[in-house]
Amino acid sequence: MSTQKLKRRVGKYELGRTIGEGTFAKVKFAKNTETGQHVAIKILEKDKVLKNKLVEQIKREIATMKLIKHPNVVCLYEVMGSKTKIFLVLEFVTGGELFDKIVNFGRMNEDEARRYFQQLINAVDYCHSRGVYHRDLKPENLLLDDRGNLKVSDFGLSALSQQVKDDGLLHTTCGTPNYVAPEVLNDRGYDGATADLWSCGVILFVLLAGYLPFDDSNISTLYKKISTADFTCPSWISLGAMQLIRKILDPNPMTRITIPEILEDKWFKKNYKPPVFQEEENVNLDDVDAVFKDSEEYHVTEQKDIQPSVINAFELISMSKGLNLGNLFDEEQEFKRETRFTSQCAAKEIITKIEEAAKPLGFDVQKKNYKMRLENSKAGRKGNLNVATEVFQVAPSLHMVELRKAKGDTLEFHKFYKNLSAGLKDIVWKTDDDMENNKPNERNGSHSNCS
Ligand code: 3AM
Numbered sequence: 001m002s003t004q005k006l007k008r009r010v011g012k013y014e015l016g017r018t019i020g021e022g023t024f025a026k027v028k029f030a031k032n033t034e035t036g037q038h039v040a041i042k043i044l045e046k047d048k049v050l051k052n053k054l055v056e057q058i059k060r061e062i063a064t065m066k067l068i069k070h071p072n073v074v075c076l077y078e079v080m081g082s083k084t085k086i087f088l089v090l091e092f093v094t095g096g097e098l099f100d101k102i103v104n105f106g107r108m109n110e111d112e113a114r115r116y117f118q119q120l121i122n123a124v125d126y127c128h129s130r131g132v133y134h135r136d137l138k139p140e141n142l143l144l145d146d147r148g149n150l151k152v153s154d155f156g157l158s159a160l161s162q163q164v165k166d167d168g169l170l171h172t173t174c175g176t177p178n179y180v181a182p183e184v185l186n187d188r189g190y191d192g193a194t195a196d197l198w199s200c201g202v203i204l205f206v207l208l209a210g211y212l213p214f215d216d217s218n219i220s221t222l223y224k225k226i227s228t229a230d231f232t233c234p235s236w237i238s239l240g241a242m243q244l245i246r247k248i249l250d251p252n253p254m255t256r257i258t259i260p261e262i263l264e265d266k267w268f269k270k271n272y273k274p275p276v277f278q279e280e281e282n283v284n285l286d287d288v289d290a291v292f293k294d295s296e297e298y299h300v301t302e303q304k305d306i307q308p309s310v311i312n313a314f315e316l317i318s319m320s321k322g323l324n325l326g327n328l329f330d331e332e333q334e335f336k337r338e339t340r341f342t343s344q345c346a347a348k349e350i351i352t353k354i355e356e357a358a359k360p361l362g363f364d365v366q367k368k369n370y371k372m373r374l375e376n377s378k379a380g381r382k383g384n385l386n387v388a389t390e391v392f393q394v395a396p397s398l399h400m401v402e403l404r405k406a407k408g409d410t411l412e413f414h415k416f417y418k419n420l421s422a423g424l425k426d427i428v429w430k431t432d433d434d435m436e437n438n439k440p441n442e443r444n445g446s447h448s449n450c451s
Contacts, residue, residue, distance in 0.1 A: 009033075010087055011080055011300040013041060019337070021386075021407045029092065039077065042088040042157075049086070055292065061156035062088075063288045064132050069280045072123035074143065074153040080300040081291035087300065093151050095144030096410070099206070103411055107210030110238060114270060116142075117204045119150040121268070122275050124196055125259045132156040133192025137199035138179045139206075140382065177219070178202065178212050182227040182251045194253040197262075201248030208237050213249065227251055240267030338404035339417060342429045345450035347391045347399055350427055354389060354401075357423025361416065363387075373406070376416070381409040385416060398429070426450075 008015040016029035019040060030041045049058070065076045075091035098116060102108070108116075120142070124134065134141070134155050143151045181198035183190040205213040213231035216222040225231070229251045233242045244267050247257040262268050290298035343350050347370055354372060355365045363374040370392075376385040385408030392400045403420075405413040421428075427450060 007304065009301075009303050010041070010082075013039065013087075013089065015041065017338070017404065018406060030089075038092045040090045040092045042090060044086040044088070046081070046084050046086055058157075059288060059292045061132050062291075063285050064130050065156040066285060066288060067280065067283050068127060068130060068132070068155070069277065070123055070126045071275050071277050072119045072150050072152060073127065073155055074151045076156075079287045079291050082299050082302055083296070086291055088157075090153070091151070093143040093153070094146050095148065097139060098142040098144055098150060099139035100411065101144075102206065102210060108207050110208065110241060111271070113204065113207035113241075114268070116150050116207060117200070118268065118272055119275075120152065120200055120203065121259060121262055123150070123152045123155075124200060125263075127152075127155050128193050128196070128259065134196050134199075135184075135192055137196055137203065139203075142203070177222060177226070178214055180226070181253065182229075183253050185223055185226060191253060193259075194256050197248060197256060197259065198253075201245055204241075204248070205231070205233075205245055208241060208245075209234050213245075238267070240265075244268060337410055337413065338402065340400055340402045341424075342394070343399050343401060343427045343450075344397055344429045345399070345427045347393065349450060350391050350399060350401055353424055353427050354420070357420050358387075360423075361419055363416075376408070376412075380412045382412075383408055385409065385412050387413065387416065 010030075012033050013030040014033050016031065019027045019029055021027075026043045028041050028043060030039050031037070032039060062076070062079060066079070069075060074093060076088060077091065078089040080087040080089070107113075124137075127134065132155055134152070136154065137152070141153045143153055145151055177185065179199045179202045181190065181195040184195050202213055214222060214225045216225060229249045231249065233245065237245075244257075244262070244265050247265075248262075250256040257265075345353070351367065351370070351372060354374075355367070358365055358374045361376075362378055363376050366373040366375070370390060372389045374387040374389065378384070386406040388404045388406040390402050392402070394400050403417065
């Protein structure tokens with residue numbers, strides 16, 4: 001146990017925490033050591049993604065994405081490859097996901113929903129005009145920047161999970177069914193542009209209604225509802241918005257409204273400001289070629305450096321006072337994905353207490369030295385919630401405990417943490433300030449109840 005850190009480097013990037021894990025990729029926070037710029041690196045396993053017939057299409061789409069510098073599309077800065085992995089260096093987007101707003105605050109008013117929808121349509125229109133389709137537009141891919149602007153992520157990457165069949169059309173087996181167009185579900189082959197538009201219609205409905213247009217616990221009933229566009233608009237949605245949603249959620253892709261027609265729609269056009277941006281010139285695509293050439297001379301160097309932690313004990317203590325949800329903010333990720341607290345108890349006792357508190361909440365516990373992995377046995381909104389914890393020694397009788405969401409939904413992590421806190425209150429070190437804030441009339445000298 002120490003505060004030394006094993007830093008992983010890929011080329012000029014120093015890798016930090018895992019931001020999220022999906023089926024095909026892991027997303028990690030990273031820092032460009034030359035410029036200090038924060039980025040997100042998506043890491044894909046080559047053998048999982050490059051074995052299908054779409055390698056040429058994937059390469060073309062990744063190359064096109066490097067050329068796309070649109071204000072509402074997550075920017076792809078650079079592509080690197082090692083023997084086994086592909087690293088996509090992306091713009092780091094700090095405002096969280098659009099749908100967390102709905103989960104937190106409920107449905108939006110029409111002006112706010114329209115602004116996001118206009119940005120979404122602009123992003124989709126621009127990428128389509130360059131021959132890149134998303135094919136998997138869903139809440140997780142709609143991020144917000146620090147100024148509240150929408151940024152669509154994963155454009156051009158979904159070909160990684162697709163197949164082209166003999167009819168030359170795309171076929172897919174995965175994807176979040178609630179957002180997927182009927183022709184995609186029927187697997188009769190589909191056109192990427194009209195299918196993306198359907199997903200935009202579902203997204204607009206969710207923004208305005210606060211719930212999904214098509215939802216059912218029975219998957220075949222859900223498919224039937226989607227195939228027949230069986231949904232009802234709630235009464236608070238205006239006629240103009242309702243009519244537009246109906247034209248987008250047309251189960252027949254041939255008669256579905258197109259983007260040029262949406263741009264002319266009266267409801268859509270209100271307060272519309274087309275985006276102003278400059279297209280990048282002189283973009284170098286050598287890195288994309290190199291990744292797909294798969295020759296060792298182009299492989300990026302990966303190394304692990306042991307570095308002493310730059311945080312000293314005083315900083316650790318000041319950032320970890322008590323169990324306070326305010327501590328969920330972190331310099332690297334303003335996403336509230338991790339928290340810390342300090343304890344005067346022995347490390348083994350802390351670990352036992354966390355285990356005892358997590359198990360009744362339905363979590364399986366795996367332990368390795370001073371690290372633990374807590375996994376919820378039940379699937380949540382974004383799969384099973386996984387929490388990584390680690391105990392660091394600050395001084396012989398002072399430990400810092402870090403809890404980080406490794407996988408799953410951020411809001412579920414917050415709920416879990418709140419419940420866990422109740423079971424840990426005996427071991428958390430409370431400062432005089434904390435005691436004062438929590439129990440204004442009661443002061444005693446004992447700050448934690450370690451055995
Ligand atoms: O696991 P959650 O849903 O909390 O928001 C994305 C998702 O978070 C985040 O990584 C997780 C897996 O996709 N993410 C993806 N691209 C990102 C980016 N460019 C990003 N976070 C910040 N910047």
